Amino acid sequence: MKLAGIPRAPRFPRMARVKQRFAGPTLPDVRAAVRDALTSIALPVRAGQSVALAVGSRGIVNIDAVVRATVDDLKARAARPFIFPAMGSHGGGTADGQRSVLEHYGITEAAMGCPIRATMEVVQIGTALGLPVWLDAHAAEADWIGVINRVKPHTGFTGTVESGLFKMMTIGMGKHRGAVQAHRANIRHGYEPMIVALGREMLARARIAFGLGIVENGYDETALVRAFLPTELEAGERELLRQAKAWMAKLPFDPIDLLIVDEMGKDVSGSGMDTNILGRHATFFEPPYTSP
Incomplete structure (x- = not known):
């Protein structure tokens, strides 16, 4: 059958490999960096006290090493750390599912040297914007809470606080109900x-002992780890986000006629792909990117 009216495609363009070099350091010893960060602040944790460590569901490089180093530091202070999943509704919105997500990243009781307490139960600890503020029930019973997360640009909006410690406190630690x-x-x-x-x-209502912020470079390598006391956490996260944006990978050309992405997934982003790099928002209420 002969098709009429369809224009002939031009000859396929020649292709060339392009190699990029991204900015940002790489930490040679992640565990040592965590220890240094925690010893740089005056932690309020005392011997015998329990510390609930919030750990999320994103694919953060070296997250198992970061969490284990945090556990070891707290145990060296004679504290009693335990881990709780702080991932909103991820893992199928079940306690077993969220425990399984942690296991996927190498975070098990045997590997971390402390208990993992998973529940979907929450308690209300305050109110903001007319909304209840929810907190994981196990974390609410602990003497202290430590928040551990990567700080990076969010794929659904642009601001000075995006994806990081504040988002984990708001959504991750609130479990399914909070999310x-x-x-x-x-x-x-x-x-x-x-x-x-x-x-x-x-921060005002829960017993937050510290926040541990992680920044990655353009190669998805651990570049920076910083610890903050509650009074420093908001300003500290804003600074880490500025650094994360400076080190973020970028496309080598602008504009681009065709972009083929090899991989996508929730471990990369809630949108499946990093929209900050692709230049396409996944939400309808954000203004479009001007570049790329």
């Missing part, structure tokens, strides 16, 4: 105002 509420509330309040308001309430 559902937050994702609805952002339509009315906006992502950043909602995350900041609920995160500030969490």
Whole structure:
């Protein structure tokens, strides 16, 4: 059958490999960097006290080493650390599913040297923007809470606080109930105002001992680890986000006619791909990128 009216495709263009070099250091010893970060601040944790460590579901490089080093530091202080999944509704929204997500990243009781306490139960500890602030029930019973997360640009909005410690306090530590509420509330309040308001309430009401922020370079390698006391956490996260944006990988050309992405997944981003690099927002209420 002969097709008429269809233009002939031009000859396929010649292809060439391009190699990029991205900015940003690589930590030679991640565990030592965690120890140095924790010893650089005056932790309020005392001997015999329990510390709930919030660990999320994203594919953070060296997260097992970061968490284990944190556990070891706390145990050296004669504290009693345990890990709880701080991942909102991920893992199928079940305690066993969230424990399985942690196991996928090498975070098990045997590997970490401490208990993992998983539950979907939450308690209300405060109110912000007229919304209840929810906290994992096990974490609420602990003497202290340590928040561990990577700080990076969010793929759904742009601001000065995006994906990191505040978002984990607002959504991750609130489990399924907190995640559902937050994702609805952002339509009315906006992502950043909602995350900041609920995160500030969490800092004011919960016994947060420290936040441990991780920044990766353009090669997805651990570049920086910083620890913050609650009073320093918001300003510290904003600074880490500025650094993360400076070290973020970028496409070598702008504009681009065709982009083929080899891999995608929730371990990379909630959108499947990093929209900051691709230049395409996954949300309809954010202004479009001007570049790339």
